[in-house]
Amino acid sequence: MDYLEALQNPIFKIVGTCADELNVKAYVIGGFVRDFILKRESAKDIDIVAVGSGIELAQRVGHALEGRPEVTIFKNFGTAMLKYNDLEIEFVGARKESYQRDSRKPIVEDGTLEDDQNRRDLTINALAISLNTDSYGLFIDPFNGVEDLKNKIIRTPLAPAITYSDDPLRMMRAIRFATQLNFEIELSSLKAINENKERINIISKERIVDELHKIIGSTKPSKGFALLHKTGLLPIILPELTSLQGIDEVEGQRHKDNFWHTLEVVDNISKTTDNLWLRWAALLHDIGKAPTKRFDKKIGWTFHAHEFVGAKMVYKLFKRLRMPLNDKMKFVQKMVLMSSRPIILSEDHVTDSAVRRLVFDAGDYVEDLMILCEADITTKNPRKQKRYLKNFQIVRQKIVEVEERDRIRNFQPPVSGEEIMRTFGLKPSKEIGVIKEAIKEAILAGKIPNEYEAAHNFMLKTGIKIGLKPVTT
Ligand code: CTP
Numbered sequence: 001m002d003y004l005e006a007l008q009n010p011i012f013k014i015v016g017t018c019a020d021e022l023n024v025k026a027y028v029i030g031g032f033v034r035d036f037i038l039k040r041e042s043a044k045d046i047d048i049v050a051v052g053s054g055i056e057l058a059q060r061v062g063h064a065l066e067g068r069p070e071v072t073i074f075k076n077f078g079t080a081m082l083k084y085n086d087l088e089i090e091f092v093g094a095r096k097e098s099y100q101r102d103s104r105k106p107i108v109e110d111g112t113l114e115d116d117q118n119r120r121d122l123t124i125n126a127l128a129i130s131l132n133t134d135s136y137g138l139f140i141d142p143f144n145g146v147e148d149l150k151n152k153i154i155r156t157p158l159a160p161a162i163t164y165s166d167d168p169l170r171m172m173r174a175i176r177f178a179t180q181l182n183f184e185i186e187l188s189s190l191k192a193i194n195e196n197k198e199r200i201n202i203i204s205k206e207r208i209v210d211e212l213h214k215i216i217g218s219t220k221p222s223k224g225f226a227l228l229h230k231t232g233l234l235p236i237i238l239p240e241l242t243s244l245q246g247i248d249e250v251e252g253q254r255h256k257d258n259f260w261h262t263l264e265v266v267d268n269i270s271k272t273t274d275n276l277w278l279r280w281a282a283l284l285h286d287i288g289k290a291p292t293k294r295f296d297k298k299i300g301w302t303f304h305a306h307e308f309v310g311a312k313m314v315y316k317l318f319k320r321l322r323m324p325l326n327d328k329m330k331f332v333q334k335m336v337l338m339s340s341r342p343i344i345l346s347e348d349h350v351t352d353s354a355v356r357r358l359v360f361d362a363g364d365y366v367e368d369l370m371i372l373c374e375a376d377i378t379t380k381n382p383r384k385q386k387r388y389l390k391n392f393q394i395v396r397q398k399i400v401e402v403e404e405r406d407r408i409r410n411f412q413p414p415v416s417g418e419e420i421m422r423t424f425g426l427k428p429s430k431e432i433g434v435i436k437e438a439i440k441e442a443i444l445a446g447k448i449p450n451e452y453e454a455a456h457n458f459m460l461k462t463g464i465k466i467g468l469k470p471v472t473t
Helices: 003-007 011-022 031-037 054-064 113-118 145-151 160-166 169-181 187-202 205-216 222-231 258-272 276-284 306-320 327-338 341-347 352-375 382-406 417-424 430-444 452-465
Strands: 025-029 045-051 071-074 079-084 087-093 095-098 107-110 128-130 293-296 300-303
Touching (some): 025 113, 031 045, 045 054, 045 113, 054 079, 205 276, 276 306, 276 327, 341 352
Antiparallel strands (some): 025 045, 025 128
């Protein structure tokens, strides 16, 4: 492979020249080189390692570049960063690191390029290309990372126990890369991850979640979750999912394994949507099933109100993982809470009023909910699969029809509270809520259309029924 091709951006020549002037060696290293070889969409992050001061090199490059971009210095880390066009270029001095058992923060000393490559997480992330003029384009791959890229293998530069124990985030990274790239993790690495799994507890929740997002954002997220499960990391990070694993049998009746089912659902939904939070919803849609599982002699296995329990668990899970407790969380909760609604609906005769209620409750997210429910079909029986899909098609069609007629999405009451007060000469009181609720119910049930005239008449009737007298007509 011609590695000069990786260096087409003029920035690399500039970095090389500046490094020559400072009499230091400079290399582009890590993700940029890996992604070039993989022909992945070219990374916007470029990591430069200098055998010497990364900060000085960054400052010199900053001066040499047109527009003199600002150089941000992270003194504590000995790194510097500058933005150039749409690139983010990070400079670091080559390091030798040693770690203490209870911390991710290493003791750092200056080192050679080899020291620096040794301390990196994976062989495929330790590839470097020289930028100095006399060796421009020289490729340095001490651990056969290119072979690993070809063979699709995740391996560590040093003994895996050392690499993972040094920085336990790498356990997540190894699994994340295996998922994103569809690589296999070598056996000794899997073993080392299993042995070091408890050390994940010294990693901040934010970084763990970053890796989870990337796994969930992959083409086939189940690969990552199966690896997290196999290595024993999953019960530490997401015990709610592990609890779904297993099949119980009582009196010859079995339920499905909800863990593996969930993973199938996540893979399914990933074919249809890139919405990260909808994918999260797929991952969590059944978590309420573990705590609600019961066996009833008459009906068999039940998971009564698991959607409600699951939605509550979503909040706790987000909180524990320091994920945002904002509209994203509420969206996931809503999807979990409503995850069975279209299914119940499609099993029965699809009535207009049931569809109106569904649209009313789901609001703008009714399409997302349908996507989730379609992904939830994991039956291996082709006849059943076809039937379920067809039923959802009917529900979808009904949603369109009902919406065209009744405009239930983002429902606004056709008669305002103010008008109710004026009509009956009321001060703010409970009765207004009662009448408004009755109007809404009548519309959803299809007793009256979602129109002003009909709603106004219905208001008059309802008010009189509860003993009010109109002061105007
Ligand atoms: N690295 C490491 N250990 C970590 C994180 C990073 O050894 N825990 C090294 C790897 O050599 C990696 C480089 O630092 O290639 C840059 O890290 P980062 O930007 O986080 O990842 P990339 O490999 O660039 O990949 P991505 O952008 O997909 O995260």
